[in-house]
Amino acid sequence: MRLEELTWPDFDEVKRRVDTVVIPVGSVEAHGRHLPLGTDTFAPLEIAKRVDERVRELGREVLIAPPVWYGHTFVLNVYPGTINVGGDAFKAYMHGIMREFAAEGFRRIVLLNGHGGNYSPLVLAAEEVAEEFPDVEVWLINWWIDFREDVLSICSSQGHAGQDETSVILAVRPELVKMERATGGKSKSKVRRIKRDIGLELFPDGVNDDPSLATAEKGLFLSW
Template sequence: MRIEELTWPEFEELKKHVDTVILPIGSVEAHGRHLPLGTDVFAPLEIGKRVEERLHGLGVEVLMAPPVWYGHTFVLDVYPGTINVASDALKAYVREIMREFAAEGFRRIVLLNGHGGNHSPLVLAAEEVAEEFPEVEIWLINWWIDFREDILSICSSQGHAGQDETSVMLAIRPELVKMENARGERRSSRVRVIRKDIGRELFPDGVNDDPSLATAEKGEAILSVVSEKIARLIAGEG
């Protein structure tokens, strides 16, 4: 059930027996020359939809919140179309959203994150809300990290705009993927370097992996295993 599609009386009634809300969070940023800027939102939205469907089949109801589209993406801000939100602003914004859900009576808030740069601001926001509402449990799920072993059993590599993300997008929004432009390589640094233009070095053309082996079949397999595992965790069967 999507919150934005409910009337307030419907929302009030659902709160009586639904204690979990899922909040997808992503970013608008460069994902190579082949993926859309909204990749980091499209993925958690689809995962959340599938999680809700699986939970419904298990007799568990959750509410799906509208997504937070913009995120903290300092490194990729060197590329056009990347909309970077300062970490303090993101932390404060998501904190206030979670405070409202907590005040509404939800006892579990699942942050379904699709973007790596959001991780630290989200942890800090969750800690502040947990301090204020000790009865509330907040989950931070970074789908590509928390289920890395499963993903690497499907893909031979993963990375920003890489084989895994490109496969997922081929499965859910193939009309937005330009596979003729899907190229890249893995880059790394021995230490974390923070510099305004470091994105051009570590993410040439906005990519850090080779996406050329991506397929819709791999994407469907990733979406299936990730959504199934998240659903079972929420249902208490994980």
């Protein structure tokens, strides 16, 4: 059930029986030369859709909120098309969204996050909401981290614009993938280094993995 498709009287009725809202959160940023800028949002959007379908099969309901497209993406901001929202602004925005759902009466807020840079601001925003609303719990799900074992049981590697992400987009938005441009490799740093152009070192061409082994079949399993 999608929030944006409801009228306000419909929403008022829904919130009386539904206690969980799912918010897909992503980013607009470079993902190699082969994936669309919206990759980190397309993935959680598809997962949210499938969660909704599965929950309905079980005879229950969740509310799927419109996605948050823009995220905190400092590292990839060196590439054209990356739209970076500062950490404080992103935290405040997410806090405002979650606070409104809590005030409407939802007791469980699921953040279905598709972008690593969002993690810290989301945690801080969720903690503030939890302090204000003691009967509300926030679930922060980072699909590529929290289900890493599952991902690596399907893909031989994972990384930004790599085999796992490319497989997911091949499955859900294949018309947007340019596999003829899909090249890359792993770049590592033993410590976390923060400087303005670090993305050029850690994500050459906006990639940190080899996407060449990606397939739509792998993506179907990953997005389920």
